[in-house]
Every structure is written in structure tokens, then in C-alpha cells.
Amino acid sequence: MNKYAVEFKGTKEGVTIYCLEDADFAEILSDLAAKLQQRSSFFGDATVSIDVGNRELTDEEREALMETITKNSRLRLKDIFSSQERGPAVTSAKRQGEMEDLALDGFTEGRALVIKRTLRSGQYIRFPGHVIVLGDVNPGAEIAADGDIYVFGTLRGIAHAGMNGDRTASVVALRLAPTQLRIADIISRAPDHADLPDQPEYAYVQDLRIMIAAITAK
Amino acid sequence: MGEVIVITSGKGGVGKTTTTANLGVGLVLAKKKVVLIDADIGLRNLDVVMGLENRIVYDLVDVVEGHCRVKQALIRDKRFENLFLLPAAQTRDKNAVSPEQMKKLSLELKEEYDFILVDCPAGIEQGFRNAIAGADRALIVTTPEVSAVRDADRIIGLLEAAEIKTFHLIINRLRPEMVKRGDMLDIDDILEILAIDLIGVIPDDEKIIISTNRGEQVAANANDSPAGKAYTNIVRRLLGETVPIMDFYQNQSFFSRLKKFIGLGG
Numbered sequence: 128m129n130k131y132a133v134e135f136k137g138t139k140e141g142v143t144i145y146c147l148e149d150a151d152f153a154e155i156l157s158d159l160a161a162k163l164q165q166r167s168s169f170f171g172d173a174t175v176s177i178d179v180g181n182r183e184l185t186d187e188e189r190e191a192l193m194e195t196i197t198k199n200s201r202l203r204l205k206d207i208f209s210s211q212e213r214g215p216a217v218t219s220a221k222r223q224g225e226m227e228d229l230a231l232d233g234f235t236e237g238r239a240l241v242i243k244r245t246l247r248s249g250q251y252i253r254f255p256g257h258v259i260v261l262g263d264v265n266p267g268a269e270i271a272a273d274g275d276i277y278v279f280g281t282l283r284g285i286a287h288a289g290m291n292g293d294r295t296a297s298v299v300a301l302r303l304a305p306t307q308l309r310i311a312d313i314i315s316r317a318p319d320h321a322d323l324p325d326q327p328e329y330a331y332v333q334d335l336r337i338m339i340a341a342i343t344a345k
Numbered sequence: 346m347g348e349v350i351v352i353t354s355g356k357g358g359v360g361k362t363t364t365t366a367n368l369g370v371g372l373v374l375a376k377k378k379v380v381l382i383d384a385d386i387g388l389r390n391l392d393v394v395m396g397l398e399n400r401i402v403y404d405l406v407d408v409v410e411g412h413c414r415v416k417q418a419l420i421r422d423k424r425f426e427n428l429f430l431l432p433a434a435q436t437r438d439k440n441a442v443s444p445e446q447m448k449k450l451s452l453e454l455k456e457e458y459d460f461i462l463v464d465c466p467a468g469i470e471q472g473f474r475n476a477i478a479g480a481d482r483a484l485i486v487t488t489p490e491v492s493a494v495r496d497a498d499r500i501i502g503l504l505e506a507a508e509i510k511t512f513h514l515i516i517n518r519l520r521p522e523m524v525k526r527g528d529m530l531d532i533d534d535i536l537e538i539l540a541i542d543l544i545g546v547i548p549d550d551e552k553i554i555i556s557t558n559r560g561e562q563v564a565a566n567a568n569d570s571p572a573g574k575a576y577t578n579i580v581r582r583l584l585g586e587t588v589p590i591m592d593f594y595q596n597q598s599f600f601s602r603l604k605k606f607i608g609l610g611g
């Protein structure tokens with residue numbers, strides 16, 4: 128009963144703990160306790176928020192979470208919230224991925240999800256970190272990442288980087304031809320008749336607008 | 346041991362039923378024993394396309410519910426003695442069959458027949474899941490239209506998740522003169538998005554409509570129509586032969602561009 132059920136993300140504001148979509152509550156508690164014990168000296172007394180995804184917690188469950196935090200770390204609990212609409216839907220494929228989360232110097236970098244296939248129409252990826260796709264993102268597919276999005280292929284679907292409000296996030300693709308691009312709270316759509324670019328490009332925010340620039344080797 | 350091939354598309358009206366019937370005829374002409382299963386429960390029409398409607402006594406739901414033996418429900422084709430149809434039920438809904446029942450039926454039919462072709466309903470719901478349940482291979486049919494290609498992409502994603510490992514694309518109703526004018530998606534536009542292997546291109550051909558209305562298939566007389574020839578070529582590719590895609594454009598440079606997508610050896 129020590130399955131991969133929660134993951135940590137550090138920001139300047141503190142630590143956010145994400146409860147994975149398909150983990151049950153007992154798994155969350157045991158994984159949380161184990162990870163806190165490993166990392167309590169690293170986190171010190173930072174503030175922590177817990178994102179429980181689309182779960183509805185009972186009062187007992189909330190207390191159990193608070194107790195696990197105070198027992199196993201010096202973290203100061205700020206908030207337990209649910210990102211209802213699009214919770215941290217980290218898929219089960221990811222859980223089996225067994226990546227070590229949060230390297231020591233990665234406190235402000237977060238982590239990355241690598242997808243080694245083409246995302247097809249109707250497929251949706253939500254990840255609280257960077258997303259790297261080794262393949263295409265077809266029209267009708269969507270990626271939402273708290274960090275950056277890198278597509279080693281053609282991006283024609285929807286990409287939303289900096290989902291948690293980070294306007295410094297960017298979207299990079301070998302061929303950037305998205306239906307729509309979003310960075311933090313800023314949205315832009317493709318022109319109605321656009322040709323495919325013939326070189327890698329990246330998108331970033333400047334003056335509250337999404338800008339696109341070519342990536343050139345100097 | 347036979348092979349179960351599901352013919353699917355996502356979008357309706359792109360030519361699944363037409364393709365199922367023609368590949369069935371083509372395979373029988375290549376000396377195979379073939380069963381066509383109409384999995385489009387509630388909207389059956391493979392029987393009409395085959396001209397066998399008046400012979401239906403039992404259907405797919407009768408078989409899976411055990412009201413009759415498979416053999417009793419199979420209808421032999423009028424012209425080809427090794428071609429059989431297992432019709433869909435018209436008065437039931439898609440939940441009348443489960444994926445497990447389809448798997449069991451597929452295994453049973455594979456014992457005796459070389460090919461079992463399953464005509465899939467449109468959509469991605471229960472009917473689709475039933476139709477793909479026992480399949481070893483999928484043929485995805487699309488027309489050169491953006492919405493059909495989008496739906497095909499969705500279907501391919503679902504097939505990948507369902508762990509059907511072999512699938513090929515059929516582009517139906519291509520109109521070369523429209524492509525030339527720039528008014529229709531080109532073959533390589535479609536392949537660039539879908540990124541799967543192409544097994545055939547069927548031109549838009551009025552002979553299809555004429556013969557279908559008579560309950561006949563163009564593949565029965567391959568040399569009488571471009572579509573008949575194109576279906577026969579798909580049959581040969583299914584049987585492992587290397588046959589180049591027809592050159593609809595009479596244009597060598599187009600043809601050589603195509604080669605790189607379908608990996609034609611010789």
C-alpha cells in the first residue's frame with residue numbers, strides 16, 4: 128500500500144501537493160506520509176496547499192490530511208482545495224512511470240511528463256509540470272501544463288502552458304500551428320488561413336499578448 | 346485460423362458498408378471463405394447492399410443470445426457460395442450485444458472461415474466498442490474531408506488504446522479533379538495528420554451507387570470500373586501482395602511522393 132498517489136510541486140509561494148486522479152484516499156495518505164518523511168528537512172517550514180482534484184472530502188478526510196502533514200513535516204498547511212473543473216488529471220500511465228519527483232535543485236523547476244506518441248483528436252493531457260511530446264499533437268487534442276510545453280512534431284491542437292497563472296511559461300514546437308494557444312490567462316487563436324511554418328518556433332507572453340518567434344541556431 | 350477485420354470510421358456515410366461488401370466479394374474471388382457481420386444494430390443495411398434482405402430469419406442478436414446456432418443465422422450470398430452474411434438485428438438496440446459476446450463469436454467463426462469482416466456503426470459509443478472487440482485488424486475509412494479525417498483520428502486514438510495493433514487507412518470517394526483544383530484534401534495531406542499506413546484509395550465512382558442499388562458490388566467485375574479495380578487492389582494488399590496505389594493524377598511526381606508514405610518496396 129505504498130503506491131504513487133501524490134506529487135509535489137514547489138513554487139516561490141510554497142509547495143503544492145497534488146492528489147492523483149485515480150488514487151484512492153488510503154493510498155494518498157500513505158504515499159503522502161512516506162514522501163513527507165523523505166523530504167521534510169528539504170521543505171523546512173514552507174507553506175503548503177493540497178489540491179485534491181475533483182474529490183469531495185469529508186471532514187474526517189480533511190483532518191486526516193492535516194494530521195498527516197503535521198505529524199510528518201514542519202510544513203504549514205495553508206489550504207486544501209479542489210481544482211474541480213480540470214483537476215490534476217495525471218493519468219495512470221504516469222503513475223507507473225515511477226519518475227523521481229522533485230530533484231534537489233528542481234524546487235522551482237518542477238517536473239516533466241514525456242509522451243512518446245502522437246496525441247490524437249479527443250485526447251487530453253493535464254500535468255502539473257512541463258509536458259514534452261515526442262510526436263504530433265493533432266487537431267482536437269489538448270495539452271494543459273502548469274509549466275512549458277515542448278512538441279517534437281507538429282502542434283495543431285490546443286496547448287495551454289502556465290495553466291496555474293505563470294505568464295513566463297512558453298510553448299515550443301518543431302511546427303507550431305495550433306488551433307489555439309493559451310499561456311496563463313492569455314488566449315490567442317490561429318489565423319483562419321495559416322500555412323505550416325517551416326522552422327521551429329516558440330510562443331511566449333509579452334505585454335499581455337502571445338508572441339511567436341522562430342528558433343534560430345546562432 | 347481466420348482473421349477478423351473491423352471496418353470503421355467514426356463518421357457516418359463515408360463508405361464502411363460499401364467497403365465491407367466489396368472487400369468480402371474481392372476476398373471470395375481470391376478463393377477465401379468469408380463472413381460479413383453487420384454490427385450496425387438498429388440501422389442495418391449491409392443486407393440491403395448485398396441484396397439479401399428477404400432471406401433474413403435470424404440475426405446477430407439471436408446468435409449471441411443463443412436463440413439459434415451461428416450456422417442457422419448465416420445467409421449464403423446469391424452469387425458466391427463462400428460468402429456469408431450475419432445480419433444485424435433491426436428491432437434491438439446496440440446494448441443487446443456485449444464485447445465479450447463479440448469476442449466469443451469471432452473466435453468461433455475464425456475456426457472455419459478465412460476472413461470475418463465486421464461492418465462497424467458510426468460513432469464511438471457502445472456499438473463501436475462491440476464491433477472492435479474481437480478484431481485482429483482494423484481498416485479505417487475516411488473521405489477527403491476535414492471532418493471525416495478528424496473523426497478517423499479520434500478512432501485511431503481509441504483503437505490504439507484498445508490495443509488493436511494493426512490498422513490501415515482507406516481513403517474513399519477521392520475526386521482527383523477537385524484535388525487538382527485545390528478544392529479537396531490531397532492524399533498526403535490526410536496521411537500527414539493521421540500518420541498511419543495507407544492500404545488503398547477508392548475514387549468517387551457512380552458505378553458504386555448503380556451497383557449498390559442492384560444489390561451487387563463493383564468488386565465482382567473489377568475491370569469494369571475504377572472503384573472495382575481499387576477494391577480488388579486492397580484485397581491483394583490484404584493478402585500480402587505489393588500493389589502500387591493507382592495513379593489518379595497521371596502524374597509521375599505525385600506518384601513518387603506517395604511512395605514514401607506507403608513504403609512500397611517494389
Ligand SMILES: Nc1ncnc2c1ncn2[C@@H]1O[C@H](COP(=O)(O)OP(=O)(O)O)[C@@H](O)[C@H]1O
Pocket residue numbers: 354356357358359360361362363364517518519547548549550551553554557572
Ligand atoms: N467510392 C464511392 N463513390 C460513390 N459513392 C460512394 C462511394 N462509396 C460510398 N458511396 C455511397 O455513399 C453512401 C454511404 O456509403 P455507406 O457505405 O453506406 O457508408 P457508411 O456505411 O460508412 O455509413 C452510399 O450511398 C454509397 O453508395
Ligand SMILES: [Mg+2]
Pocket residue numbers: 361362385390464
Ligand atoms: Mg453503414
